[in-house]
Amino acid sequence: MKVLLVEDDPVVARVLEMALSRAGHQVYLVKDFPTAKERFAEAWDAIVLDLNLPGGFGLDLLRHLRQELGKDTPVIVLSGLKQEKTILEAMRLGAQGYLSKPFSPQELVLRLERYVAAR
Amino acid sequence: MWRRGERLYALLVFLVVALEALALGGLVLVFSGRLFGLLDYSATRQTLLQALFLTALILVLLSAYILLYHAYTEAKELRDRKAYEDWVSRFARALFGEGALPLPPWPEPALQALLHLRETLKGEMGEKVAEWIRLARPPWVFWLKRSWTSRPERLEALEALGLARLPETLESILPYLVHPDPVLRLAAARAAARAAQGEGVLRLGEALLASGLSKGGLLEALLLLEDRAEPAVALLLDKGGKEEVWAALEAIGRLHLHPLAEKVLPFLEVQEPEIQAAALRALARLGYPPLGYEGVVLGLLRSGEEFLRVQATRLLPLLPPHLARKALWRALEDPSFYVRRAAAEALGSLDPGGLREAAETHPDPYGRAMAAQVLREGAWRN
Numbered sequence: 001m002k003v004l005l006v007e008d009d010p011v012v013a014r015v016l017e018m019a020l021s022r023a024g025h026q027v028y029l030v031k032d033f034p035t036a037k038e039r040f041a042e043a044w045d046a047i048v049l050d051l052n053l054p055g056g057f058g059l060d061l062l063r064h065l066r067q068e069l070g071k072d073t074p075v076i077v078l079s080g081l082k083q084e085k086t087i088l089e090a091m092r093l094g095a096q097g098y099l100s101k102p103f104s105p106q107e108l109v110l111r112l113e114r115y116v117a118a119r
Numbered sequence: 120m121w122r123r124g125e126r127l128y129a130l131l132v133f134l135v136v137a138l139e140a141l142a143l144g145g146l147v148l149v150f151s152g153r154l155f156g157l158l159d160y161s162a163t164r165q166t167l168l169q170a171l172f173l174t175a176l177i178l179v180l181l182s183a184y185i186l187l188y189h190a191y192t193e194a195k196e197l198r199d200r201k202a203y204e205d206w207v208s209r210f211a212r213a214l215f216g217e218g219a220l221p222l223p224p225w226p227e228p229a230l231q232a233l234l235h236l237r238e239t240l241k242g243e244m245g246e247k248v249a250e251w252i253r254l255a256r257p258p259w260v261f262w263l264k265r266s267w268t269s270r271p272e273r274l275e276a277l278e279a280l281g282l283a284r285l286p287e288t289l290e291s292i293l294p295y296l297v298h299p300d301p302v303l304r305l306a307a308a309r310a311a312a313r314a315a316q317g318e319g320v321l322r323l324g325e326a327l328l329a330s331g332l333s334k335g336g337l338l339e340a341l342l343l344l345e346d347r348a349e350p351a352v353a354l355l356l357d358k359g360g361k362e363e364v365w366a367a368l369e370a371i372g373r374l375h376l377h378p379l380a381e382k383v384l385p386f387l388e389v390q391e392p393e394i395q396a397a398a399l400r401a402l403a404r405l406g407y408p409p410l411g412y413e414g415v416v417l418g419l420l421r422s423g424e425e426f427l428r429v430q431a432t433r434l435l436p437l438l439p440p441h442l443a444r445k446a447l448w449r450a451l452e453d454p455s456f457y458v459r460r461a462a463a464e465a466l467g468s469l470d471p472g473g474l475r476e477a478a479e480t481h482p483d484p485y486g487r488a489m490a491a492q493v494l495r496e497g498a499w500r501n
Contacts, residue, residue: 009239010204010207011207011211011232011235011236011239012239014207014208014211015211015214015236015239015240015244018211018212018214018215018217019215022215101238101239102237102238102239102240102241102245103239103240103241104240104241104242104243104244104245105240105244106242106243106244107242
């Protein structure tokens with residue numbers, strides 16, 4: 001599985017890279033909004049998306065993916081934001097899952113695999 | 120009050136000012152002597168040159184300090200960042216069973232990496248990181264207990280203990296909830312809320328009651344407790360004063376503490392508008408109908424406080440529909456823009472047909488306009 005990881009926090013990125021790689025997936029890391037927007041045009045099996053990114057807000061990337069690019073790639077939002085409003089907005093925009101930090105990497109990998117299998 | 124590095128800088132500035140004062144004092148004395156013919160020209164010139172030399176030396180010293188400080192800080196930050204990243208990778212590899220860890224003691228960047236990992240991870244991995252933090256024997260509890268610890272060190276210790284979330288450190292944090300310094304009190308409340316588990320949550324609730332924190336600080340601590348908050352919130356609701364009750368009511372709504380919903384109802388009747396508004400907000404967030412208190416809620420629509428009427432209006436859709444529709448129709452005549460807005464939105468969620476009717480036939484022109492505006496906005500969003 002080819003996974004795009006959009007995450008600017010080096011610790012989260014490192015842990016997720018290891019968790020996804022160990023599960024046998026190829027991980028590509030981007031750390032900011034503009035690069036992520038460019039790379040969304042490529043074909044991915046799944047995307048892990050942080051919200052507070054240098055250069056923009058993650059939900060705008062999700063809106064871009066669903067509404068402008070018209071892609072249904074499974075997306076898990078992983079963020080420190082826990083407000084109900086943000087979670088609902090992410091789900092309304094078409095995120096398959098929302099995990100808030102602190103999180104369990106194993107849970108994230110399992111969820112991601114399930115979303116991809118159900119696609 | 121001193122931050123790290125400031126003492127040395129303050130000492131240097133003091134030295135500079137003292138030497139400069141010495142030089143100026145010397146000049147005043149020598150020039151006065153020359154003015155009254157007590158000193159000859161060469162002695163005056165020599166003193167002037169000495170003063171100039173001293174000033175130049177001071178300037179060179181100060182500039183060198185500032186330049187060296189920046190160069191050293193930058194190099195140290197780079198070195199620390201590199202060490203931090205190395206430790207993050209090392210701990211991450213160990214978490215996934217791909218490498219062994221060296222035995223502690225570990226350097227400061229390793230501790231920072233552990234704290235960041237602890238803040239990020241939960242479940243088995245989070246617990247493993249907590250064990251490593253314990254192994255590292257960090258100095259934070261010692262800093263909190265010893266009498267000569269500086270304020271910045273105490274703040275640093277409280278922040279680190281909050282990130283580490285080690286339940287056994289709670290007892291060292293709680294005394295700071297009655298510390299005379301309000302900044303330390305707030306930092307302690309945050310740290311304790313993260314560290315408290317099981318019975319510790321109730322201990323924190325008791326400490327919050329005695330803390331004298333503002334309602335914002337109390338609410339922040341309760342929200343940080345997240346799904347552990349219920350016992351502390353119930354305690355504040357039962358035994359707290361105005362500030363504690365307000366924070367507890369807000370927390371009930373924001374954390375969706377449904378088991379406490381019944382306890383909110385009596386607060387609709389207290390003669391304190393902010394508490395009443397908080398109770399209304401809590402019920403609205405919970406979606407809990409105010410059974411037996413319908414008359415109270417309707418009565419609050421006639422309150423002199425605008426914010427209270429707004430909150431009461433927002434709760435109306437949870438009343439029996441016939442009561443709610445009638446009250447919302449009437450609320451559209453309210454002189455306040457915000458109440459009319461809340462009424463139109465609530466009517467739209469309860470009965471879209473009723474909102475269309477209000478937009479066309481409501482007798483109050485402002486109420487009619489508000490209903491039409493909310494209708495338009497809904498259509499635009501869809």
